[in-house]
Amino acid sequence: MARGKLLVIFLMLAIICPVMTSCFDAKEVDDMGFVIALGLDKGKTNALRMTLQIAKPMAGDNGGGGGKDDGLPYAQFSVEAPSIYSGLNMINTSASKQISLTHIKVVVFSSELAREGLGPYLHAMVRGREFRPNMPIVVARNTAEEYLESVDPKLVVNATKYYELVYQSYKYTGLIPKVEFHDFYLSSESLCKNPVAILGNTAKFQSVDEFDLKDSTYLEHGRSSPFEGDFYAGDIPALGGSRSENIGLAVFDGDRMVGELDGTNTTFHLLCTGDFVHSYWNVPDPLSEGHYVLLDIKQSRKPRHHVEIVEGKPVIHLTFNLEGDLLSVQSTIDYEAGDNSMILESAVESYIIDQLLQYLDKTVNEFQSDICGFGTHARGLFTTWAEWEAYQWKSKYKDATFTVDVNFKVRRPGLILRSKSSVTSESGSDTQ
Structure with missing residues (x-):
């Protein structure tokens, strides 16, 4: 009986003592x-x-x-x-x-x-x-x-x-x-x-x-x-x-x-x-020169990258899916629905494609640097690691060409369902 009590006390001390100790290298904040x-x-x-x-x-x-x-x-x-x-x-x-x-x-x-x-x-x-x-x-x-x-x-x-x-x-x-x-x-x-x-x-x-x-x-x-x-x-x-x-x-x-x-x-x-993630974009108004349409553009899904090696040179295909909310239409043209909405979406797609190609051209011709990581999608084209190393992607990137596809949709018109021009004392009526 006494041995049992001693064993219990010993086990309790063995468990409690380490918990009550502190780190030897502890430092005050x-x-x-x-x-x-x-x-x-x-x-x-x-x-x-x-x-x-x-x-x-x-x-x-x-x-x-x-x-x-x-x-x-x-x-x-x-x-x-x-x-x-x-x-x-x-x-x-x-x-x-x-x-x-x-x-x-x-x-x-x-x-x-x-x-x-x-x-x-x-x-x-x-x-x-x-x-x-x-x-x-x-x-x-x-x-x-x-x-x-x-x-x-x-x-x-x-x-x-x-x-x-x-x-x-x-x-x-x-x-x-x-x-x-x-x-x-x-x-x-x-x-x-x-x-x-x-x-x-x-x-x-x-x-x-x-x-x-x-x-x-x-x-x-x-x-x-x-x-x-x-x-x-x-x-x-x-x-x-x-x-x-x-x-x-x-x-x-x-x-x-x-x-x-x-x-x-x-x-x-x-x-x-x-x-x-998202940001505010000014896009040239497709139906009114000198005016802009302000959009809150978001990425609806991650871009798709597809890389091919054609005659030893990289060919990179990019697909983007974006959506946006109308925030301001300087020309007051009704882009909320109908054909005008499709015209705006097409104009935004063309604008983004043009700007993307300008950016990609800089990475290829000015810097010759793959800062987007397209090479990570090219590795799967090689059967062995030695082949991938021998290809030298970073030195081949300067020969890369691109195709870009953008799909853009206007999702929400904000708190205005239909844009209208202001009515002045001289016009006396809606100019739309």
Whole structure:
């Protein structure tokens, strides 16, 4: 009986004691400085200039020391070092808290660094446990340090929340790509796809009197005035909010940046990759020159890709299924039903096909980079991996040709069932 009691007590202690112990390497959250944004530039005194934004856990907390404190919800540090982790060691000598990358929200590379190749830095991030695989990758057209300095959240108090939200805007604008670190890294080493990054910059305009369109791309798209996507980051005629701008994408060949695309082409990139959700589009009015029809266009299903190899060259067939809601008809022509609705749908299809072919032509002839991942659909055409490697898809992509089919339907007319012109005192009647 006594032995039974001793056995029960022993088993209870064996179960309870491990539960009551703590981790030997546990660290208090208040003892850590959490980096929310990391910027990498070429250094002057060393290989790399690192810029870190470290979140302040409470209002009035300086987050350590040695950083800039101007009322922002983070402290910013800069250091020049031979590598990322040696830079962390150097910053830890002046910050009172141990620096941690476990909550990092974005990594920003300067375009100068990106054009030389990001391979050494990508490998360091992949090996490190602290870098999150879903963090966005941004390429700053100026420097990463200037870009991060221009970030000034206006609508959120928490800087972490700002970074979580701002790079999700592709879902409702279509003006930046969907980019996550693990996809970027895998694409840089893939045989069938090249990566892209979000294009960022600091706004160049200080007042409305400085607004101009000299750097807009609207003429390249054959327009008399710019649409919202006809700009690169930093060139948007806008004021207010944070001075950091994100529009367009950086094109890569492997780990090396080879070019840029504006916001309009980024929208069609999202269409091709299937990441497009919805956005507002201006489409030329097919029955009234000089007017536009505003639509809220959505992707009704993922695009279909079919790849063939004809005489050694890729032939890529694309099919898109889209739908949209009427938001505004400047000409007041009744596009809600009947033949006019079919005319509008046909015009939208032709417009999208034309813009898609312009975008695809840039990827083939200007950049020679398969950033849409069409190669993933071509792998199945080869019976062995050795044959696929020998074909060298990335070098063959420059010879690719495309056929594009778009199916578009107007689903809803908004809250107006039939468009009508206004009645004036001079007309005295409906002009429709």
